[in-house]
Amino acid sequence: MLPTIALVGRPNVGKSTLFNRLTRTRDALVADLPGLTRDRHYGKAKLGDLKYFVVDTGGFEPKTDDGILKQMARQTLQAIDEADRIVFLTDARQGLTHGDKQIAEVLRKRGKPVVLAVNKAEGMRHGVVTAEFHELGLGEPCAISGAHGDSIEELMELVLAGYEPEPEADDDRPRNPRIAIVGRPNVGKSTLVNALLGEDRVIAFDQPGTTRDSIYIDFQRGERTYTLIDTAGVRRRGKVFEAIEKFSVIKTLQAIEDANVVVMVVDAQQDISDQDAHIAGHVLEQGRAVVLAVNKWDGMDTYHREVTKNMLSRKLGFLDFAQHLFISALHGQGMNGLFPSIDAAYAAAFTKLSTPKLTRAMMAAVAQHQPPKNGPFRPKLRYAHQGGMNPPLVIVHGSATNHVPDSYKRYLENTFRTHFELRGTPLRVEFRQGFNPFEGRKAAPLTEREENKARRNRRRGRKLFGGT
Template identity: 65%
Template sequence: MKPTIALVGRPNVGKSTLFNRLTKTRDALVADYPGLTRDRHYGHGRVGDRPYLVVDTGGFEPVVDDGIMHEMARQTLQAIDEADAIIFIVDGRSGLTPQDKIIAQRLRQTQRPVYVAVNKVEGMTRSVVTAEFFELGLGDPGAISASHGEGVREMINEVLELFPVEEEEEEANHPKFAVIGRPNVGKSTLVNAVLGEERVIAFDEPGTTRDSVYIDFDRGEKKYTIIDTAGVRRRGKIDEAIEKFSVVKTMQAIEDANVVVLVLDATQEVSDQDARLASFALEAGRAMVVAVNKWEAANLEQREIIKREVLRKVGFLSFAQFHYISALQGQGLAELFKSIDQAYHAAMIKIPTPKLTRALQLAIERQQPPLAGKIRPKLRYAHQGGTNPPVVVIHGNALEKVPAVYWRYLESTFVKTFKLQGTPLRVQFKLGDNPYQEKEEVSRSKPGLVATRKAKVAEKAKFKQRLAAKKGQ
C-alpha cells in the first residue's frame, strides 16, 4: 500500500502550498488567509518510482473547545490517526511559537514518525533558522520553501525511506460523483451518511465547506470517489475572496466528475441559483441525479410545493432520476446509489458502430427526416464519438438541413434503444470526410464557381502550350 503522509501545523504556515507542491497540482486552495483549509484533503504524489498519499489538514488549534476551529482540530487528529508518517510544518519567519510547542507535545504521543519542516526559509541561513526548533524534541528539523520547492525533494525522500518499496497497483475505473448545491442544503451531511462516518465537517453555518474534498470509498464490492463541494451562492452574495475560489473549485469538480448529484432543500424553494448550477452541469455534459434533501423536515404542504418547483425550475433535467431523501436519517440512500450507478454506466457506455447504425436505420424507417425544399437529408451511418457524455456522430448528405425537431427525435430514440437513463446525449451531424466531395457539393449549389474554375484550367493549359512551343523553336 502507498504510505500516507499527513501535513500538520498551525494555521497559515504553508500546508496547502506544500500539498500542491507534493501532488504537483493546484487542488488545495492557497491564500494569505489563516483557516482557509477546513477538511482533510487527499492527493496522490510520486518521487521517482515511489508513490504516496498526502493529506492536507486545516490549521491545528488543539486548545479550542468549540466552534469551527474545534471541528478542524478534530479533522486534523483523525488525519494523524490515519497517517503512516507526519510532516509537522512550522514557520521559519515567525519562529517557534507556544502553539507549535503544544502541537509537538500532541505529536510526541503518537506512534508515527514525525518530520519537522521549517517552511518559508527562502533567502535565510538554514542552520540559523532551524536551530530553535530542536527544542520541539522531534529530531533534526529540515529547512524548506514550499512556494519555491527548495528542500522539498530531500524532505519527502527522507520520509519515504522509512517505508519499503512496493509496486503500485493499477486502479480500475469507477464512478466519481460530485455533490453540488447551495450552501447549507446538507451536502456534507449526505457525504457523511454515505461514508458512515463524520468524514467532513457538517456545521449549521452556510459556507462551512470551502474546498472540494475527494474521498475514495467502497460500498459493497464497488469502488467510488465522492467529491464534497462548497456551496455556491448567487454572485451578488459572494463577498469573501476565499468563497470566490470555492466557486471555482466547485465548477472544476463538476468538470472532473462522471456523475453530478444536485442536492436541493425540501424546506426551501428551488432558487434560480439551483437552476444555474444544474444548467452548468448540463452544459458540461455530466450525468446527473437530483436529491431533494431534508424530506423528513418538510410538512405535506412543503412537499407538494417542492415537487411543483422541481418540475418548473429544473424540469430540463428530464433525463435525470429524482429522489426525495433524508441524509440526516439515512433514508433513500440505496435508491440514490442505484441511480448513480445507472447514470455512470450510461455516461461511460461504449456502443459498437453496427448497433448504432442499425438503431439509426430503424429510426429512419419509423420516421424519415422531412423534406427541405426538394431535398431530403440522407443519414447513412452512425458511430460513437466520445463518452461522458455519450456522443453519436451521424454521417450523410444535406445534414445541415435536418430540423431541430428531428434532431431531438433521434436523441430520444438512441436514449430509449440503449437505455441511457441519467446522462445527456449529444448527436452530431457530419458531412462527408472527403474534402473533394464537399467541394463538389458547394460547386453544385453555386454553378458560377464551376464555370470560373473551367476557364482558369483552360487558360493554364493554353499558357503551357505556348511555353512548350517557344522551347521547341
C-alpha cells in the first residue's frame, strides 16, 4: 500500500502550491475528458520510484473567522489521522505565528510523524529563516520554496525516509483478480459486497487478511479465486457480510491502487454527484479496469431510468469504455453480468497486442481517415507497438506526430478498442516522433523480438567496427 502524506498548515502558507508541484508529475493523459472532475485535494506523486499519495488539507471547508482551530475542521483532522506522515507548512515571510503554535499542538496530540517545512524561503538564508521555528519542538525545520521548487526533493526524502518502492508488478499478470468495490457513501456498496460474497456459487474464505487497515477477502467462484479489497470495513456476521460504511477517500484511493478491477457503484435514484465523478476520475487516472454498477435500479419507472442514463453519460461519460450494469444489489437483480464483466475487464487490462497486428489495425484506420494536416505539417503514422499493460498502452511511431490532434488520438483509441475488443479497460495511446525503432526505448521496452534484433545488430556492429 502506498504511503499517504498530508500537507497541513495555516491558510495561505502554500499548501496547494506545494501540492501542485508534488503531483504535477502525473501525465496529462486523462486531462481533458468531458465530465472528468479531478479531485484537487488528493493526488498521486512520485519520489524517484517511490509512489505516494498526497493530501492537500486546505479549502476543505469554508473559512470562518473563528480562529485557526475551527478552520482545521473535521475533514482536516480525518486527513491527518489517515495519513502516514505529515508535512507541516509554515511561512518564512511571516515568521512563526500563534496559529502555527496551535497547529503544532494539535499535531503533537495526534502523534503522527511530522516534518516541519518553512516555505517561501527562496532567496533567504536557510539557517536564518528556520531559527525561530525550532521553538515548535518538531525537530529540524526544513527551508523550502514550493513556488520555486527549492529543496522539495530533500524535504520529501526526509518525509518518506524508510519507505521502499513497491515492486512493479504491472507486466506480470497476478494470479487472482483483485476487486475493489468503490463509491460514495450509501450507494449500496455493503449490499453489493453481501450479494457478491453471499452468492451460492461463491465460497468466501473465513479469514480476511489484513494489511495495515485495509482488508483483503479471498473467495472462490468456479475455478477462479478472487480477492475483494474492502473499502467499507466488511465484517462477517453469521452468514452475511456486513459492511460498516465509513467513507474514506484515502482508503478508496488505496483500494483503487491495489485492485486490478474496480467495481464503481453509483446510486441510480440519486443525482450523479461531483463526488461520484471524483472517484471515477481517480479510477481512470490510475488506469484501472472498471465495471460501472448502477445500483438501486429497482422501483424506477422508464422516465427516471432515462433521466439517470442521460446523467450518466453527461457526468461519467469518460467511463464509456466500461461495461454499465444496471442492478439491484438488494433484490439480486441484474447481477448475473457482474462476474463476466469483471473477468472481461481483467482480461482486457492484460491483453497482449502484437506489433504487426497493432500496426495493421492502425494502418487500416489511417486508410479510412488520414490524420489531418496541421499548417505545413502532415503527420505520418508508421507503426504501432505495445508499450505496456494494465492498462494497455499503444505507442504509435511516426513523423510530425506532435501535430496529431486529440480528436484523432481518440479515433485511434476507439479503433484499437473495437478491433481488439478491449472492453472495460482504459486504453492509452501515445505518439513518438521519428521512426527509429530504438528511440524512446526507456519509456517503451522493446519486445523480445526487437530486443534480439538489437542484440544481433550490436554484435554485427562490434564485428564491423571493433570495440566492445
